[in-house]
Amino acid sequence: xxxxxxxxxxxxxxxxxxxxxxxxxxxxxxxxxxxxxxxxxxxxxxxxxxxxxxxxxxxxxxxxxxxxxxxxxxxxxxxxxxxxxxxxxxxxxxxxxxxxxxxxxxxxxxxxxxxxxxxxxxxxxxxxxxxxxxxxxxxxxxxxxxxxxxxxxxxxxxxxxxxxxxxxxxxxxxxxxxxxxxxxxxxxxxxxxxxxxxxxxxxxxxxxxxxxxxxxxxxxxxxxxxxxxxxxxxxxxxxxxxxxxxxxxxxxxxxxxxxxxxxxxxxxxxxxxxxxxxxxxxxxxxxxxxxxxxxxxxxxxxxxxxxxxxxxxxxxxxxxxxxxxxxx
Numbered sequence: 001x002x003x004x005x006x007x008x009x010x011x012x013x014x015x016x017x018x019x020x021x022x023x024x025x026x027x028x029x030x031x032x033x034x035x036x037x038x039x040x041x042x043x044x045x046x047x048x049x050x051x052x053x054x055x056x057x058x059x060x061x062x063x064x065x066x067x068x069x070x071x072x073x074x075x076x077x078x079x080x081x082x083x084x085x086x087x088x089x090x091x092x093x094x095x096x097x098x099x100x101x102x103x104x105x106x107x108x109x110x111x112x113x114x115x116x117x118x119x120x121x122x123x124x125x126x127x128x129x130x131x132x133x134x135x136x137x138x139x140x141x142x143x144x145x146x147x148x149x150x151x152x153x154x155x156x157x158x159x160x161x162x163x164x165x166x167x168x169x170x171x172x173x174x175x176x177x178x179x180x181x182x183x184x185x186x187x188x189x190x191x192x193x194x195x196x197x198x199x200x201x202x203x204x205x206x207x208x209x210x211x212x213x214x215x216x217x218x219x220x221x222x223x224x225x226x227x228x229x230x231x232x233x234x235x236x237x238x239x240x241x242x243x244x245x246x247x248x249x250x251x252x253x254x255x256x257x258x259x260x261x262x263x264x265x266x267x268x269x270x271x272x273x274x275x276x277x278x279x280x281x282x283x284x285x286x287x288x289x290x291x292x293x294x295x296x297x298x299x300x301x302x303x304x305x306x307x308x309x310x311x312x313x314x315x316x317x318x319x320x321x322x323x324x325x326x327x328x
Contacts, residue, residue: 002028003028003029003030003072004071004073005030005072005073005074005075006033006034006068006073007034008060008064008075008076009033009036009063010034010037010056010062010191011057011060011092011095011191014166014193015165015190016152017169018152018168018169019151019155022152023130023144024075024130024134026140026144026147027131027134027141032067032071034063034064035066036197038197041062042059042197042296044062044066045058045059045062046062048061048102052266053091053266054264055265055266055296056191056198056264056267057091057095059198061098061102061103064076064103065103072107072108073107073109073110074110076111077112077113077114077126078094078095078096078113079095080114080115081114081115081238082114082116083117083238084117084119085234085236086238087236089237089267096109110133112126112130124145127148128145131145159217164215164217165190165194166196174204175207176207176208181210181211182314182315183212183214183257184212184214184256184257184259184311184314185215185246185256185259185260187243187259187262187277188216188243188263189243189262189270192294198264198294199262200300200303202260202262202292202307205304206307211311214256216242216243219249224242227246227248227249227252228245231244231248237269237273240270240273243261243273244273244276247259247277247281251281251285256287257314258289258290258314259277259287259288259289260289260307260310261274261277261291262294263291263292263293263294265293265294265295278291288310288314288317290306290310292307
C-alpha cells in the first residue's frame with residue numbers, strides 16, 4: 001500500500017504543485033489533495049489559526065484540518081527564500097510550527113527547509129531531505145528531482161503561453177464570452193487570485209464579461225525583474241517585488257484599460273506594496289485602479305457591486321472621454 005502524503009490546496013499550491021506532485025509520485029508516493037475551498041474549510045482555519053494571521057494563512061490551516069485524517073504525512077515545507085538575496089513572507093518560514101501547535105492529532109509533518117537566498121544549489125538538498133523519507137536510493141531521488149524541475153518548467157511555459165495556472169493544475173477552463181473589448185490587469189498573489197472561493201471567482205467573472213484579464217504569471221518574467229530593479233531601492237520580498245515589477249511593466253503597455261489589485265487583510269507586505277503601486281499609477285498614467293481587500297467576512301454581493309461599478313466606469317470613460325485627459 002502506497003504511503004499517502006497530503007498537500008493542502010492553499011498558498012503556494014497554485015505555484016509549485018506540479019513540481020511537488022511529480023517529485024513525490026516519482027518516489028511511488030500517493031499525493032492526496034485537500035478539497036477545494038468552502039465555507040466550512042475557511043471556518044475551520046479561522047477557528048484553529050491565531051487571530052493575527054492573514055486570510056491565506058488561516059485558510060491553509062483549514063485545508064490542513066480537511067486532510068489531516070486521510071494521510072500518513074502532511075507536506076508543509078519551510079519556505080524562507082526562493083531567489084538569491086531575497087526573502088518571502090515571514091509566515092511561510094514559521095508555517096510548520098503554526099500548524100503543529102494550532103491543531104492536535106496531526107500526522108508527521110514534512111517541513112524540509114527551502115532557502116535559496118545564498119545559492120540555488122541548496123534546492124537539491126531540500127528535495128533530497130524529503131526524498132530520504134521514502135527512498136534510500138540516491139539515484140532514484142536525483143532522478144525524481146530532475147523530473148520535478150522539468151515538469152515545473154513545462155508548467156511555467158504553458159502559463160507564459162497564456163494559460164492561467166488554475167487551468168493547468170486543476171484542468172479547469174476559464175470561459176470567456178469571446179468578445180473581448182476591455183483589457184484589465186488582475187494583480188495579486190497566486191493564492192489570492194486563483195482560489196475561487198476567497199477571490200469570489202473574480203477571474204471568471206471578468207472573463208465572462210468580455211474582458212481580457214492579465215495576471216502577473218502571464219507577463220514576461222525577465223521584464224518584471226528588470227522593472228523591479230529600476231526602483232530606487234531593492235525590494236527584497238520576492239512576491240512583493242513580482243507585483244511591483246508587474247505594475248511597472250503594465251504602465252509601459254498601451255492596451256491596459258484598468259488595474260485591479262487583490263490583497264488580503266492582515267498582510268503587511270501587501271499593505272505596503274499596494275500603496276506603492278497606487279501612487280505610481282496615479283503619478284505616471286492615471287489608469288483606473290481598484291483595490292479589493294479580502295477577509296473572512298467579505299460578502300460576495302458587495303464585491304460584485306463594486307466590480308460592476310468599476311467596469312462600467314471604465315466603459316463609460318472609454319466611450320465618452322476618448323483620449324481626452326481626465327484633467328480637461
